[in-house]
Amino acid sequence: MTTTAPDATAATEVAAHPTGGHDAGDHEAGHHATTTGLSNEKLAMWLFLGSECLLFGGLISTFLLYRNREIPEGQGPEVAELYDIPFTSVSSFVLLMSSLTMVLALASIQRGDHRRCRTWLVTTALLGSTFVAGQVYEFTAFVREGLGYTTNIQSSAFYTMTGFHGVHVTVGIFILLSLVVMSLRGKLPTERAETVEIAGLYWHFVDVVWIVIFTIVYLIR
Amino acid sequence: MANETLEQSSPTAGHGETVSGTAHAHPSDGKYVQIALILAVITAAEVVTFYVEDRLGSALVPILLAMMVVKFAMVAAYFMHLRFDSNLFTRMFVSGLLLAIGVYIVALLTFQFFE
Numbered sequence: 001m002t003t004t005a006p007d008a009t010a011a012t013e014v015a016a017h018p019t020g021g022h023d024a025g026d027h028e029a030g031h032h033a034t035t036t037g038l039s040n041e042k043l044a045m046w047l048f049l050g051s052e053c054l055l056f057g058g059l060i061s062t063f064l065l066y067r068n069r070e071i072p073e074g075q076g077p078e079v080a081e082l083y084d085i086p087f088t089s090v091s092s093f094v095l096l097m098s099s100l101t102m103v104l105a106l107a108s109i110q111r112g113d114h115r116r117c118r119t120w121l122v123t124t125a126l127l128g129s130t131f132v133a134g135q136v137y138e139f140t141a142f143v144r145e146g147l148g149y150t151t152n153i154q155s156s157a158f159y160t161m162t163g164f165h166g167v168h169v170t171v172g173i174f175i176l177l178s179l180v181v182m183s184l185r186g187k188l189p190t191e192r193a194e195t196v197e198i199a200g201l202y203w204h205f206v207d208v209v210w211i212v213i214f215t216i217v218y219l220i221r
Numbered sequence: 222m223a224n225e226t227l228e229q230s231s232p233t234a235g236h237g238e239t240v241s242g243t244a245h246a247h248p249s250d251g252k253y254v255q256i257a258l259i260l261a262v263i264t265a266a267e268v269v270t271f272y273v274e275d276r277l278g279s280a281l282v283p284i285l286l287a288m289m290v291v292k293f294a295m296v297a298a299y300f301m302h303l304r305f306d307s308n309l310f311t312r313m314f315v316s317g318l319l320l321a322i323g324v325y326i327v328a329l330l331t332f333q334f335f336e
Contacts, residue, residue: 036307036309037307038307038309038310042310043309043310043313046310046313046314047313047317049314049317050313050314050316050317050318050320051317052317053314053317053318053320053321054317054320054321054324056321057321057322057324057325058321058325060325061325061328061329064329064334065328065329065332065334068334085268085271086268089264089267089268092264093261093264096257096260096261096264097257097261099257099260099296099300100253100254100256100257100300102300103253103299103300104250104253107247107249107250107253110247197302200300200301201301204296204297204300204301205301207296207300208293208296208297211289211292211293211296212289212293214267215267215285215286215288215289216289219267219268219270219271219285220281220282220285220286
């Protein structure tokens with residue numbers, strides 16, 4: 001059983017609330033004093049993103065290993081033969097710009113501009129949807145060329161990796177739309193801007209993963 | 222009181238102090254747009270390498286990886302606010318990232334990927 005010395009607790013409280021109580025910053029953060037002085041929710045999201053690095057690292061490594069294997073005759077084309085780099089470049093640009101609109105949404109709500117925040121959140125969701133639509137188009141184009149999920153080991157790894165990423169983007173879109181609905185219902189005041197920030201962290205991470213995938217999977221062949 | 226003074230004195234510089242005392246004046250909207258433009262230019266440069274890869278030869282991979290790292294760092298530092306927030310967040314994320322990179326480089330080496 002751990003005990004905290006009263007003085008240490010008091011010191012933490014004073015450090016967290018220099019004014020002696022809840023102040024504007026505390027309300028803006030929307031959370032109570034913590035041991036670290038930081039938001040537990042934000043810390044949890046960063047920890048989660050750290051673990052997501054391991055997930056996507058595994059998926060990308062698996063694809064890289066299978067990409068080097070020779071495809072037996074009759075087991076479809078190699079993935080790299082079917083890439084449409086210009087198309088994927090545009091998709092990448094769209095996702096990159098969605099990161100911009102996401103951070104602008106955060107900046108808006110931190111300023112108390114809820115209307116603009118909703119506009120930027122919707123824009124981010126639309127850009128994300130455009131990216132996912134591009135991925136779906138790419139997948140269907142590959143399937144038409146004879147590269148399905150089970151065609152060969154390379155295709156399985158490719159679809160698993162990009163599919164997982166696409167699912168992450170889709171989940172992010174739902175999160176963004178949920179924030180818009182919350183804002184419309186008045187349940188996302190300026191004091192809860194951190195909620196948008198945490199959603200933004202997830203969204204930016206999804207973008208960052210695509211930055212890695214686009215380079216390592218598509219451009220380095 | 223100190224937090225309120227800071228917020229009042231710098232209404233446009235950023236988004237003020239947090240109760241934790243981690244002062245982080247976030248970039249302005251214009252700065253975010255600048256960062257996005259830089260990222261777009263780097264992305265364009267990456268795409269250009271696709272068309273000139275024969276000329277780049279063995280330099281292609283290091284160049285692409287360098288551009289990837291720069292974009293990654295810029296998004297993490299500015300859009301994810303790691304540059305302006307507590308170091309603990311950076312340490313937490315970078316730990317996971319380095320662990321992932323280390324583990325999977327070992328995995329790739331095990332399967333002789335780099336040979």
